[in-house]
Every structure is written in structure tokens, then in C-alpha cells.
Amino acid sequence: MAAARSALVDGLTGWGIYVVGFVPAVASFWLGATGGLGADPVRAFEQTLGLWALRFLILTLAITPLRQLAGINLLRFRRALGLLAFWYAAMHFTVYLTLDRGLLWDTILPDIARRPFITLGFSAFVLLIPLAVTSNRLSIRRLGKNWRRLHWLIYVAVALAAVHYLLATKVVDPGQAAHVGLIVLLLGYRLMRPLLPRRRPA
Numbered sequence: 001m002a003a004a005r006s007a008l009v010d011g012l013t014g015w016g017i018y019v020v021g022f023v024p025a026v027a028s029f030w031l032g033a034t035g036g037l038g039a040d041p042v043r044a045f046e047q048t049l050g051l052w053a054l055r056f057l058i059l060t061l062a063i064t065p066l067r068q069l070a071g072i073n074l075l076r077f078r079r080a081l082g083l084l085a086f087w088y089a090a091m092h093f094t095v096y097l098t099l100d101r102g103l104l105w106d107t108i109l110p111d112i113a114r115r116p117f118i119t120l121g122f123s124a125f126v127l128l129i130p131l132a133v134t135s136n137r138l139s140i141r142r143l144g145k146n147w148r149r150l151h152w153l154i155y156v157a158v159a160l161a162a163v164h165y166l167l168a169t170k171v172v173d174p175g176q177a178a179h180v181g182l183i184v185l186l187l188g189y190r191l192m193r194p195l196l197p198r199r200r201p202a
């Protein structure tokens with residue numbers, strides 16, 4: 001009974017994360033449609049979606065250190081956060097293809113191939129696709145140990161996305177420094193973890 005109740009609470013909280021997670025996209029779309037996104041609404045919308053993709057990637061990476069260093073266990077929300085990152089990146093890419101580039105493939109393909117910051121963003125997005133596709137229980141069971149190996153791709157995707165963000169803007173502002181700084185800390189923690197003393201399970 002208690003297990004069923006806890007599964008129900010987890011399920012509802014998971015859906016709650018999706019509902020809250022899509023609020024920035026809906027709010028930004030609404031502002032864009034009603035003239036509230038300034039002089040260049042397409043650019044502002046594209047930037048908001050990219051920024052939230054990065055934020056959800058950061059939150060996904062923060063789950064493990066939070067558990068290991070602070071004993072806060074939010075593991076059950078990691079899948080929802082990772083999928084939100086994927087959907088925001090997909091929306092960011094869709095806005096780039098449609099509203100920004102007008103689906104003009106003869107300019108889009110050279111842009112992806114030749115502009116380093118676009119190439120990096122595109123590569124980060126491509127790496128997120130197998131992670132999103134295999135984020136279900138069936139794939140976890142079927143892939144076994146390989147699932148963990150495959151999901152290490154998230155570290156590469158986040159690193160590429162961070163450089164994409166740095167190159168997308170000419171000057172580094174405090175917000176950008178904070179986002180990229182967090183990513184450096186989180187990736188650094190993964191690299192240093194084998195050297196840190198292990199916490200005994202409570």
C-alpha cells in the first residue's frame with residue numbers, strides 16, 4: 001500500500017516537473033505572439049529555448065553530486081529533467097530551421113557544416129537523440145551495462161553545448177559565466193570523483 005502510494009506520488013511529481021518545465025517555452029511563445037519579446041522576437045525566442053535546454057542539462061548533471069555530496073536523493077526526477085533538456089534543444093533547433101532560417105536548406109546545411117558554433121550546437125543535439133530514445137525502462141533493461149556507457153554521452157553533449165554557448169555570444173556576461181562555470185564544476189566533479197574518498201551509505 002505504502003509502495004503504491006509512493007509510486008503514485010512519484011508519478012504525479014514527475015508529471016508536475018514536465019508541466020512546470022514547459023512553462024518558460026509557453027510563456028516565451030506567448031510573449032512572442034503578443035509582441036512582448038522586443039525588436040527581434042525570433043532571436044529572443046531561439047535564445048530562451050537554447051538557454052533552458054542548457055539549464056535542464058545542468059540540472060540533470062547536478063542530481064548525482066547532490067546525492068553523493070549532500071545526501072539529497074532526486075534520482076527519480078533525472079529522467080524528466082534529461083527529457084526536458086532534449087525537448088528544449090529540439091525546439092531551439094526547430095526555431096533555427098523554421099523561423100530563423102525559413103527552411104532554406106541550401107543555407108542551413110553550409111551553416112551547420114562551416115560555422116563552428118552551429119556545428120557544435122548541432123553535434124550536441126545529435127548526441128542527445130540516442131539518450132532520449134533510450135531513456136525508457138525497456139531500453140535500460142535491454143541495454144544492461146551498455147546503457148550506462150551510452151549515457152556517458154551526456155558529458156560530451158554538455159561540454160559541446162557549453163562551448164556552443166560561449167561562441168554564440170561575443171562577450172561573456174555574468175549569466176553566461178555562471179552557466180558555464182556550473183558546467184565546468186559538474187564535469188570536473190565527474191573527473192575527480194574516482195580520487196575523492198567514498199561516502200559510506202547511511
Ligand code: HEM
Nearest residue numbers: 043047050051053054089093096121122124125161165168
Ligand atoms: C544541446 C543542444 C543545444 C543547446 C544546449 C544550445 C544552447 C544555446 C544557448 C544557451 C544559446 C545562447 C542563448 C543566449 O544568447 O542567451 C544558443 C544560441 C544559438 N544556438 Fe544553440 N543550443 C543547442 C543546439 C543548437 C542547434 C542544433 C542549433 C542549430 C543547428 C543551434 C543554433 C543556435 C543559434 C543560431 C544561436 C544564436 C541565436 C542568436 O543569438 O541569434 N543551437 N544555443
